[in-house]
């Protein structure tokens with residue numbers, strides 16, 4: 001039987017679609033990894049046995065070691081997350097964004113935050129959002145998937161990497177992918193035909209090739225995000241902009257909520273830390289603290 005290396009680009013209803021060279025094989029998971037409780041993820045590199053070369057069917061027999069994996073979105077082997085929130089329609093929940101960022105800090109995965117729909121932002125809200133997150137140390141930018149604003153820069157940062165999209169549904173993730181493909185349709189004609197077909201909601205993660213070394217993963221949107229494995233006492237550690245001010249707290253183990261002489265609170269008063277970020281910190285802190293009681 002012919003055995004090949006491939007990459008899982010899609011998983012739907014127990015089938016895994018594996019690209020190997022210029023071919024895509026429809027596979028079932030048959031490997032020993034299933035006994036270890038491992039489930040194939042989009043982005044996984046794997047071995048497959050070809051069952052029928054003409055029908056392009058096979059079995060996934062082995063999952064190759066992962067560089068990393070994320071639970072939400074459920075993906076493997078990504079270099080960075082491209083987080084897309086709309087400046088409006090729908091209005092962004094920065095609380096949701098912060099929860100997501102906390103998780104990425106925990107997983108030590110880099111990200112870019114793109115505020116989309118710049119073309120309908122007559123109030124300049126996007127500038128404000130970008131400012132908040134740049135100040136917190138994140139690469140953030142204003143884009144419009146409709147007009148192409150910001151896409152030269154976006155393409156530059158994505159080049160040569162595998163990025164997974166994340167963000168609430170309706171933010172413009174699929175439209176962003178469509179725009180990233182632009183004129184490079186010929187090389188990936190089959191794949192892009194598949195995306196443009198779907199004006200509809202993305203239900204499954206799917207990996208797209210922008211060029212031979214650049215991949216992007218479209219993922220379903222999310223409207224809530226629960227931070228697992230984080231205690232309220234550690235929460236501040238997942239805020240990159242807090243670290244330089246924390247040494248000014250009078251008390252060791254300061255929660256940065258109610259103690260006097262708190263370096264974080266005075267940085268908020270001096271506008272060195274965004275009050276939006278801090279307010280969400282307090283909300284998430286309270287939630288994590290109350291969760292423990294159950």
Ligand SMILES: Nc1nc2c(ncn2[C@@H]2O[C@H](COP(=O)(O)OP(=O)(O)O)[C@@H](O)[C@H]2O)c(=O)[nH]1
Nearest residue numbers: 116117120144145146169170171172173174175
């Ligand atoms: N005005 C405007 N609308 C956009 C932009 N990007 C996406 N949309 C629209 O927003 C809606 C949701 O887009 P979609 O890409 O499906 O969002 P997803 O759920 O995040 O994948 C669609 O009606 C898009 O046409 C943009 O930059 N500007």
Ligand SMILES: [Mg+2]
Nearest residue numbers: 173174201202
């Ligand atoms: Mg979508």
Ligand SMILES: [Zn+2]
Nearest residue numbers: 249254256262
């Ligand atoms: Zn403090």
